[in-house]
Amino acid sequence: MKTYHVGILGFGFIGKVHAYGHLNIPLFYDPPPCATRITHICTSRSETAERGRAQVGADVATTDYREITENPGVDIVHICTPNHLHRGPLLSAMAHNKHIYCDKPIVAELSETAPIEAALAQYTGIAQMTFQNRFFPATLRARQLVEEGFLGRLLQFRACYLHAGSADPAAPLKWKLSAEAGGGVIADLASHVLDLLHPLVGGYASVMAATQIAYPDRPSADDPKTRVKVEAEDNVVILARTRSGALGTIEATKIATGAEDELRFELHGSTGAIRFNLMDPHHLEIYDATAPGAPQGGRRGWTRIDTGQRYPAPGGKFPSPKASIGWMRSHMACLANFLCCVAENRSADPGLEQGIYIQKLIDAVRRSARASAWVDVD
Numbered sequence: 578m579k580t581y582h583v584g585i586l587g588f589g590f591i592g593k594v595h596a597y598g599h600l601n602i603p604l605f606y607d608p609p610p611c612a613t614r615i616t617h618i619c620t621s622r623s624e625t626a627e628r629g630r631a632q633v634g635a636d637v638a639t640t641d642y643r644e645i646t647e648n649p650g651v652d653i654v655h656i657c658t659p660n661h662l663h664r665g666p667l668l669s670a671m672a673h674n675k676h677i678y679c680d681k682p683i684v685a686e687l688s689e690t691a692p693i694e695a696a697l698a699q700y701t702g703i704a705q706m707t708f709q710n711r712f713f714p715a716t717l718r719a720r721q722l723v724e725e726g727f728l729g730r731l732l733q734f735r736a737c738y739l740h741a742g743s744a745d746p747a748a749p750l751k752w753k754l755s756a757e758a759g760g761g762v763i764a765d766l767a768s769h770v771l772d773l774l775h776p777l778v779g780g781y782a783s784v785m786a787a788t789q790i791a792y793p794d795r796p797s798a799d800d801p802k803t804r805v806k807v808e809a810e811d812n813v814v815i816l817a818r819t820r821s822g823a824l825g826t827i828e829a830t831k832i833a834t835g836a837e838d839e840l841r842f843e844l845h846g847s848t849g850a851i852r853f854n855l856m857d858p859h860h861l862e863i864y865d866a867t868a869p870g871a872p873q874g875g876r877r878g879w880t881r882i883d884t885g886q887r888y889p890a891p892g893g894k895f896p897s898p899k900a901s902i903g904w905m906r907s908h909m910a911c912l913a914n915f916l917c918c919v920a921e922n923r924s925a926d927p928g929l930e931q932g933i934y935i936q937k938l939i940d941a942v943r944r945s946a947r948a949s950a951w952v953d954v955d
Contacts, residue, residue: 584645660759683932685759728846734825761809
């Protein structure tokens, strides 16, 4: 079995999550999709690059992404930098036909997608976006049910991603609340919801959005005594109309006091309904409206499916299909999907094309919020 050499660009929180996947996939997938080894770590500072290199046992620590993207000895490139630093490394990796695993969103601004879209015509590598919420057994089963026609005609939907990371006014201004860095809750959290719902509700036709900045300024992350203006939203509410005509709501917020990391959705159709909550990822709930409703309610009611860790082989053996599942497991399943595609030389889903589509949605939501008007999705 070939061993693919891996370089990770950015080794903050999400870079460590990606590294965790490579280090642990052989335990959860037997046999693994392919053999990998992390050989390069790149960050903006030499000391953090060296620390990351030591943590994962890589060979090289660098501050120049081209030592990874242009290196013939590196097969797979992970892009885990802040959003505004994606474009250059992504285009370089594409030009050298590296396999690419890119964290969301694909870039900071829609204008940056044009050269990426153009480069796709000549790109021969395998690329996937890190939209890991697709890869819980519960959300995989939800997609299966939708494709089987369980809902009938989709009538309406609602979804939200609730987080409390910015509820405290003393929380410092980090890059995810920096408009210059491509931050804000639309890119950070709403992108996940827009992607997760996309195969469940079909394409989006138009959006209407409103945003909020809870506190006009925050302490600087570098100097807490200095106040810095906040320019990126920490709350968004979206009305979304699908191409089929269904109307739904999507909320994404980092000022939901008392929330942890709660992504939930409900889909309501003419013959059934489906709902999921990331705070209970072990279960998917369904409602069969075709079940008899009499006498005294018949057999109608919400059914809770124990999806657990019931992944298709070889992914459901360890620790156990019935064991409770957590957030990190979805990341490993997302990465395993990518590695399977690399090993089998087939297109990955969600690919860079989906990343570009979600960027178009992000841009449409931003434009709608600025104009206080409905915006059509191209």
